[in-house]
Amino acid sequence: MTKYLISFPAQAMDIPDEDMAAVGEAARTVIREAKNAGVYVFGGGINEHVAPLMVAADGTITNETYPQTKDFDGGFCVLELPSREAAVQWTAKIASACRCSQELREFQYDPES
Numbered sequence: 001m002t003k004y005l006i007s008f009p010a011q012a013m014d015i016p017d018e019d020m021a022a023v024g025e026a027a028r029t030v031i032r033e034a035k036n037a038g039v040y041v042f043g044g045g046i047n048e049h050v051a052p053l054m055v056a057a058d059g060t061i062t063n064e065t066y067p068q069t070k071d072f073d074g075g076f077c078v079l080e081l082p083s084r085e086a087a088v089q090w091t092a093k094i095a096s097a098c099r100c101s102q103e104l105r106e107f108q109y110d111p112e113s
Helices: 017-037 084-098
Strands: 002-008 040-045 075-081 103-106
Touching (some): 002 084
Antiparallel strands (some): 002 075
16 A cells, blocks of 8 residues: 655635634544545644754754745645555545645655555
């Protein structure tokens, strides 16, 4: 089985405030479905209120990020699925629940993970 990252940036969710509760419940329903199907690995949202840190190979810590990830935010989940087709189907369910497009990426195989 292959692990897939399904994610979206925060700005992709252009949802009226009055609809956010319904979107949240729809998203939790899909996640519960993934858990019940035994394909859910983990997920969550990036806490935008906590600044990222850069930890160098020598242990030095700085208050910065890689330039290309400066605006990394939003939500994600990792599912373990039998095929890319199944991953596309789950991604479509999540996109429908969240009312925004989702990005699908495949993790490389690692026998230790």
